[in-house]
Amino acid sequence: MTDSLTAFAHDKLAGLESRSLRRTLVPTHRFDGLWVQRGGRRLLSFSCNDYLNLSHHPAVKAAAIRAVEEHGVGAGASRLVTGDHPLLSELEGRLAALKGYEAACVFGSGYLANSGIIPTIMGASDLILVDELAHSCIWAGSQLSGAKVVAFRHNDMADLAAKLAEHRTGALRALIATDGVFSMDGDLAPLGEISALAQDHDAWLMVDDAHGLGVVGDGRGAAAMFPGAKVDLAMGTFSKALGGYGAYVCASAPVIDLLKTRARTLVYTTGLPPANAAAALAALDVIAAEPERVAAPLAKARRFTRALNLPEATSAVVPIMIGAADAALAAAAALEAQGFLAIAIRPPTVPAGTARLRLAFTAGHPDAEVDRLAAAVRSVIGA
Numbered sequence: 515m516t517d518s519l520t521a522f523a524h525d526k527l528a529g530l531e532s533r534s535l536r537r538t539l540v541p542t543h544r545f546d547g548l549w550v551q552r553g554g555r556r557l558l559s560f561s562c563n564d565y566l567n568l569s570h571h572p573a574v575k576a577a578a579i580r581a582v583e584e585h586g587v588g589a590g591a592s593r594l595v596t597g598d599h600p601l602l603s604e605l606e607g608r609l610a611a612l613k614g615y616e617a618a619c620v621f622g623s624g625y626l627a628n629s630g631i632i633p634t635i636m637g638a639s640d641l642i643l644v645d646e647l648a649h650s651c652i653w654a655g656s657q658l659s660g661a662k663v664v665a666f667r668h669n670d671m672a673d674l675a676a677k678l679a680e681h682r683t684g685a686l687r688a689l690i691a692t693d694g695v696f697s698m699d700g701d702l703a704p705l706g707e708i709s710a711l712a713q714d715h716d717a718w719l720m721v722d723d724a725h726g727l728g729v730v731g732d733g734r735g736a737a738a739m740f741p742g743a744k745v746d747l748a749m750g751t752f753s754k755a756l757g758g759y760g761a762y763v764c765a766s767a768p769v770i771d772l773l774k775t776r777a778r779t780l781v782y783t784t785g786l787p788p789a790n791a792a793a794a795l796a797a798l799d800v801i802a803a804e805p806e807r808v809a810a811p812l813a814k815a816r817r818f819t820r821a822l823n824l825p826e827a828t829s830a831v832v833p834i835m836i837g838a839a840d841a842a843l844a845a846a847a848a849l850e851a852q853g854f855l856a857i858a859i860r861p862p863t864v865p866a867g868t869a870r871l872r873l874a875f876t877a878g879h880p881d882a883e884v885d886r887l888a889a890a891v892r893s894v895i896g897a
């Protein structure tokens with residue numbers, strides 16, 4: 515006897531399984547930001563976004579532990595009630611200064627940030643233009659806003675200009691939203707050109723720099739590489755190079771005040787736990803103090819792309835395009851047999867037919883292991 519919900523789930527899973535699109539959780543013990551224990555094997559991970567290995571940095575861990583001792587494990591309520599512990603405003607001040615903005619707002623996660631920010635500023639009479647490869651939570655926030663949402667071809671400025679020309683006049687307000695560093699491709703958005711188009715068409719620009727902060731632009735993120743660009747909403751996370759959890763957006767003071775008053779994913783959710791805020795602050799200290807660490811992930815990624823004659827890496831993320839989902843799974847399994855964790859990324863995370871190995875390089879990856887990975891990838895994909 516199965517009820518109809520259970521039967522529904524069973525059929526859905528069987529359908530996904532038959533297309534190599536079913537996903538499963540695999541318990542993974544991360545020892546140090548590099549090595550993991552998974553499925554009974556010890557593997558060198560090229561699949562963690564912990565680009566600076568700060569998840570296990572002694573000073574970052576110590577800051578989190580101290581915060582637990584001083585402030586407890588939870589914020590206790592929404593920030594708008596009693597959850598606005600002092601570490602949050604300290605962190606917001608640091609982020610605003612680092613990014614060169616008047617103010618910042620910390621959110622519980624990147625997903626919460628994007629799904630709260632966009633509906634706060636955009637509504638039914640408005641237009642949102644989104645790069646087709648932008649992160650899922652930019653799409654989620656855009657859809658929640660009720661605005662007209664139009665995709666533009668990835669990093670294609672002619673297409674963005676055409677879509678602005680076609681749709682802008684019918685909308686009250688307009689927003690262009692893009693990743694700064696694309697999470698599954700590792701390339702940079704041309705923020706100078708996007709910003710110019712935004713200004714030409716009276717549109718606001720929001721950049722999600724989850725994979726840029728701490729890695730590109732001397733650690734200040736993708737926008738720092740485009741000095742003339744005007745980014746109205748500079749969003750990013752503590753979950754990638756900062757090694758922890760949580761997110762932020764920087765903007766002008768009135769915009770931040772509006773978000774703190776109205777963003778549903780801030781108002782109706784518990785504040786970020788104190789330990790996460792303390793860890794982010796300590797991680798920002800490490801980033802400021804150790805430019806060599808900040809430069810390392812990109813250097814490792816470039817060592818790898820040079821070894822395989824791939825286009826030169828522009829971030830810590832390097833995709834190895836495979837195509838079919840089952841072939842990507844097989845390639846990942848072959849690398850795992852050689853001691854490397856390189857997770858296959860399949861649709862719908864990436865477009866159909868572009869399943870890939872997504873390699874993430876971190877500061878601590880030994881050069882010899884990067885070279886060994888390059889040789890392993892070459893043999894697996896027959897390059």
Ligand SMILES: *Cc1c(COP(=O)(O)O)cnc(C)c1O
Nearest residue numbers: 623624625649697722724751753
């Ligand atoms: C990881 C990621 C997010 C989500 O951040 P979380 O803090 O993990 O929720 C948002 N945007 C981009 C581009 C990301 O890569």
